Amino acid sequence: MAKFTSDIEIARAARKKPIQEIGARLGIAAEDLVPYGHDKAKVSAGFIARQQDKKNGKLILVTAINPTPAGEGKTTTTVGLGDGLNRIGKKAMICIREASLGPNFGMKGGAAGGGMAQVVPMDEMNLHFTGDFHAITSAHNLLSAMIDNHIYWGNELEIDSRRVVWRRVMDMNDRALRDIVVNLGGVANGFPRQTGFDITVASEVMAILCLARDLKDLQARLGAIVVAYRRDKSPVYCRDIKADGAMTVLLKDAMQPNLVQTLENNPAFVHGGPFANIAHGCNSVVATTTALKLADYVVTEAGFGADLGAEKFFDIKCRKAGLKPDAAVIVATVRAMKMNGGVKKDDLGTENIEAVRKGCANLGRHVQNVKKFGVPVVVAINHFVSDTEAEIQAVKDYVATLGTEAVLCKHWAQGSAGIEDLAHKVVELAESGHAQFAPLYPDSMKLLEKIETIATEIYHAGEVVAEKSIRDQLRQWEEQGYGELPICMAKTQYSFSTDPNLRGAPTDHTVQIREVRLSAGAGFVVVITGEIMTMPGLPKTPSSEKIRLNDQGEIEGLF
Template identity: 70%
Template sequence: MIKKVGSDIEIARAAKMQPVEKIAEKLGIPEKHLFRYGPSKAKVDLHYVDSLKSRPDGKLILVTAITPTPAGEGKTTTTVGLGDGLNRIGKKAIICLREPSLGPCFGVKGGAAGGGYAQVVPMEDINLHFTGDFHAIGTANNLLAALIDNHIYWGNELGIDPRRISWRRVLDMNDRALRSIVSSLGGVANGYPREDGFDITVASEVMAIFCLASDLDDLTRRLGNIIVAYTRDRKPVYARDLKAEGPMTVLLKDALAPNLVQTLENNPAFIHGGPFANIAHGCNSVIATRSALKLADYVVTEAGFGADLGAEKFFDIKCRKTGLKPSAAVIVATIRALKMHGGVAKEDLGKENVEALKKGLENLARHVENVKRFGVPPVVAINRFVADTDAELAALKQACAGLGTEAIECTHWADGSAGTEALAHRVVQIAESGKSSFQTLYPDDMPLWDKVRTIAKSLYGASDIIADKKVRDQFAEFQKAGFGHYPICVAKTQYSFSTDSNLKGAPSNHVVPVREVKLSAGAEFLVVICGEIMTMPGLPKVPSANHIKLNAQGEVEGLF
């Protein structure tokens, strides 16, 4: 039986953290290569990171999940638990996570530092300002925005058409009021009024570039390649035309060094970069992942939301662009979430319902098959809850066996690494078997429109994709302009394989509407916006912020 534990923040606050130098020592990182942010956080010097290139790589393990529901799945918790489990069985392992955005922390989803006894710490710092990386990314983004308007104010030598400025400002907070604004009001001294808007920082192309750049030189090159606007005769204007790449790199130079912290069990963790997976590519930085592979035998990383979003982008964007080859994938599922996919209301999830579970298993089955399409062998991690019954567990394990995979019960939330020993052993077996034959879903030379259709039909179960003529023409223009080899980054709801968040399970034969397409020439992919997804989320009626405060001892309360 799963024991009752305290709240995440209570557990984190009681943690006995080791000095960050001790965590670095476990990886063989000399103390002189650390830039400390207090006793338990540090950045690893980029010069040291560069010196690791000649070392062999460890095994890369991806943690992904079923389609998320309000019942919770626990992907980050499982990533942390598996990393601890691998260390527990004698393997040298590091976990690589994304940095949390303040938007969900103060909105509805909460933080992203794990939960229970499978957390990374210091939890409050990680979920709040951490080492200031998001501040640096947002500032670099907004410097570029300021340079655009300033260039127009001082004569517009580049001939930028103010109606065709594509670069938006960003803020790391859910603020729907800023989605569409009019800027430069107040008279001649304030510039030329125009329509503008904000995205959340984690949707910024600067964030994507930050997470895909291999080093500072590559970062500078990519920043210069950002297309910020077009002239009246539709010629692109690049950030390098505004001489923006230099100062933007200066703002990001310290942030680009990976952040080293620890789990509750004092195992190492890199937490670096944080693009959302429903509106961006959903993976932590390439620099952190590559560094970890040089420093450990096993690297456990996660990709945001379900496998149709984060895992697909991890495979088709991050791995394609960097040559990374995962050895195994873990698909996290809970019986509660699968019952929701089977039609059970949230308030009834505590009751045994094997039939609803079996119906909801359609969602898991599609994710298993989708991961297999990439040639990566999956294993299912059952993140167990107290109310899960033996009959429900047996039905889930039987269904997974029928899918050609194994479902392993995990209790890391309550038991830490002891609850993931079986999963860790199985992951090692798969990784060492050499059965992974990783491949991307589509080739580079497939036409852009066909790439989107391939994703929708192969992974979402769609019958086709549709778009207005204006959007189809944009695809054709990008293809003709030489961007046809770029991969696709689909922005859509995380709550369904379709673009309708209410369609649970594994809907089939639906049509995916493509509303907009954006060229991210610096990140080197196309963002394809489908359905009603927003690049600046809003707060719920009762945001998490309402419950966050300092107590009489000056400690944070309400953060989760």
């Protein structure tokens, strides 16, 4: 591997097998694959429907500590663990999300793993891939256009144009579009109103696609989207606008999971991509439930740290899809422990055992939180060459005090050979029968109480503050029949609190609710806190400045 300098160079040198061969390993015949070139394909809806009576495999969640600039490698560990399970003789699959163009051209980089633990084709996965995000964007904006068109042609539904809650989306970071006015230019262009754009991965259509069981369920959920309110505050639905059928047509192919492979030619579904700090942050239910019928072990990930990704995976995805995880892996790095312990990024290469011990509080909080859901936990220490034996041992010793084991993993450099120990431990946990999964709160709990439960139990907040208008809105939704919906917290990924600069394991902080949004089609209530934006902006020096084609026509600078 020494001759390669970047993840994309490693991916470019991969010896990929024809996607039909990867499908055959899972029992998917060539006629049940819809190929997109030679190395990726969609799995037909007919094949998926025929798998429903099969027994489920074991479901393994990979989550992480709060992300830091030091890097954690959650997706890399997800891919590595899938390869590792196959290496030790288990039939395993990987299920991850698709990448959003916005962050790829902003600052986050790709979402296909790294080093020798990647899913390929990495460059296409981080760009247009099979067009799923474009289909979601088009379906979302079709509904936007039909709402304004309905108002223009007489407004039979008596929509209050001041209360249109359906915004527009695009899959790019563009802060200039957060708040805009549309329909300017006179009578011919409609009635002016204030609106804005969100990023596609924050769209309710994205969330719906990732939670829908099939096309029939998809259309029903799309129809249930609340798009606006009348003057009497009664809701207007997508089905009232008569957009649900056409939107389903646009999403027909996007509903089918994408089959690709790892560097070691093991199968992976890459499908869906809701943001974890804005939306529920999990790959599609269709991909996960199908994988569970095709493999003995399914390794999937939840976005960002366990306070966001894992909580939403358990309380939203598993609750809605009837999934029961058998084990969870929490990814951490020595470097991140040092950052949480107060070490600056430039000093991370210097041994500092005391900072490691201090920073472990963040990891410990996540371990304890995941255990609250009744899921057995193991910690994966994603190895960096700068880690010292003493620092690694400090993490292991700390985790042992929690009644949990930390396993050193070297999959980035060694692929599956570097993660065998974790694979064996995951099998041990999954086969132990100790998993007794249960969501954090019952459906019947009041919406505000659900918010307070997440804030106090997971974030360890001292209080939740909400204006009277927000409390009234939550009560009104309960009266309209939405009280049993789960909560989707939109919160910074960098801290347990709503302050991104508050690292470690803070307690007794305040969670300020800024806004609540009803996602009736997806089936959850979005609670926006802190400075979270549903349309991100580009950084001062975006990644896009370095992305280009070289003389051979190959992509450079993409992760």
